[in-house]
Amino acid sequence: MSDERPKEPTDATQSTGWRAYRREITFLVVFLVLLAGSFTLISWNPVNDLVIEPFTGGVAVVSGWTLDLIGQDVEMQGTVIRNSRFAVNIMNGCNGVETMLIFLSAVLAFPAPWKMRLAGAAFGVVAIQLVNLLRVVALFLTGVYFPDFFDASHTVVWQTVVILCGVLLWIVWADRVARPAPAAAKSA
Amino acid sequence: MARRGKASGKATGKAKGALRPKAAPPAERFSTPRLLRNLALAALPVVLLWLALTPFYNRFLIAAGGNLVRLTEVPNATELVPALEDRHYALVVRTDFPPATRRVGSFRVTDLHFHLLLLGTLFLAVPGVPWQERLRNLGWALLAAVCFHVVLVLLWVKFQYATQLGDWSLEHYGPAARNFWGLAKHLADLPVKLGLPLGLWVVFYLDRLLPRREAM
Numbered sequence: 580m581s582d583e584r585p586k587e588p589t590d591a592t593q594s595t596g597w598r599a600y601r602r603e604i605t606f607l608v609v610f611l612v613l614l615a616g617s618f619t620l621i622s623w624n625p626v627n628d629l630v631i632e633p634f635t636g637g638v639a640v641v642s643g644w645t646l647d648l649i650g651q652d653v654e655m656q657g658t659v660i661r662n663s664r665f666a667v668n669i670m671n672g673c674n675g676v677e678t679m680l681i682f683l684s685a686v687l688a689f690p691a692p693w694k695m696r697l698a699g700a701a702f703g704v705v706a707i708q709l710v711n712l713l714r715v716v717a718l719f720l721t722g723v724y725f726p727d728f729f730d731a732s733h734t735v736v737w738q739t740v741v742i743l744c745g746v747l748l749w750i751v752w753a754d755r756v757a758r759p760a761p762a763a764a765k766s767a
Numbered sequence: 768m769a770r771r772g773k774a775s776g777k778a779t780g781k782a783k784g785a786l787r788p789k790a791a792p793p794a795e796r797f798s799t800p801r802l803l804r805n806l807a808l809a810a811l812p813v814v815l816l817w818l819a820l821t822p823f824y825n826r827f828l829i830a831a832g833g834n835l836v837r838l839t840e841v842p843n844a845t846e847l848v849p850a851l852e853d854r855h856y857a858l859v860v861r862t863d864f865p866p867a868t869r870r871v872g873s874f875r876v877t878d879l880h881f882h883l884l885l886l887g888t889l890f891l892a893v894p895g896v897p898w899q900e901r902l903r904n905l906g907w908a909l910l911a912a913v914c915f916h917v918v919l920v921l922l923w924v925k926f927q928y929a930t931q932l933g934d935w936s937l938e939h940y941g942p943a944a945r946n947f948w949g950l951a952k953h954l955a956d957l958p959v960k961l962g963l964p965l966g967l968w969v970v971f972y973l974d975r976l977l978p979r980r981e982a983m
Binding site for chain 1: 799802803806875877878881882884885888889950953954957958959961962964965966968969970973974976977
């Protein structure tokens with residue numbers, strides 16, 4: 580793959596029928612295949628045990644440190660974070676991996692140079708993990724101070740927010756990648 | 768932004784009278800700041816609407832999903848009923864089981880469609896698109912999502928039958944069937960459900976992100 584900005588076929592405007600949507604169809608097919616493949620992969624026991632579980636443990640540790648930093652005085656027991664008023668267990672699904680896979684599938688399916696895909700993937704993964712950290716901390720604080728709202732906040736609000744952040748990151752990245760380069764703009 | 772506008776303007780000028788079809792002008796690209804602003808503005812109305820409609824939509828899904836399940840079984844033995852204690856849940860009842868064990872499982876119906884929050888917000892927030900077109904696209908996306916939800920109810924019920932009922936599951940579902948329903952429910956309930964809003968959004972708006980198809 581070259582690192583040139585993508586060049587479009589010059590006769591694309593003449594395409595008719597389904598060919599006019601070739602790029603959309605290609606994106607969707609690759610996106611769905613990557614999405615289903617990656618989710619199947621992480622549900623495979625060896626991958627889950629060797630990769631996902633330790634990663635989830637890491638998320639729990641960082642979340643515990645962060646909660647300590649803001650004065651929650653928590654203690655860790657495996658993936659359980661607890662203080663005198665509340666406890667949460669960080670499990671698969673709380674680790675931001677689903678959103679990362681959606682984002683990565685969309686980045687890899689988008690027609691862009693590999694260098695930009697890798698840069699976007701690296702930046703996106705870090706950003707999504709930061710949002711997920713915010714989510715865990717916010718959920719813990721919700722459990723401590725507004726326990727009645729914990730369930731709705733856990734299953735609906737924050738899950739939507741984290742995925743929305745992943746989708747937005749992809750849109751922003753794709754928009755930047757797809758802009759014509761200055762040289763291309765001059766020669767156009 | 769200026770750079771992009773300049774580039775596309777020049778290219779359009781060069782293409783004039785050559786290859787560009789008159790009836791199909793390329794979609795205008797949108798600006799990310801306007802998209803973010805629109806997302807913030809659209810989020811609250813979408814959340815309120817979803818909260819208001821969820822009890823009705825849950826009932827619809829339980830009825831429609833129950834009908835679809837019964838289409839796939841002979842004799843008809845499945846009934847899906849709303850849980851009295853929590854309106855977000857559906858109970859799976861088998862009428863061919865003894866009365867004491869008829870309630871074979873349950874699932875949270877609201878969890879099947881919370882991604883509508885994401886879908887509604889994304890579709891309403893696209894800048895530079897007339898409201899009529901936004902709403903029409905949202906309507907098509909919602910139709911696709913409703914069909915997906917009904918199928919997801921079927922997958923949840925079949926998953927429970929195939930894998931959660933112990934000896935009864937082993938007796939009625941072979942290894943291949945158990946794996947099929949387990950994987951189908953897993954994929955539909957996680958990647959497809961979570962990726963559906965983005966996938967549907969891409970169907971309607973990817974051409975605003977992709978590099979322009981310019982005639983040279």
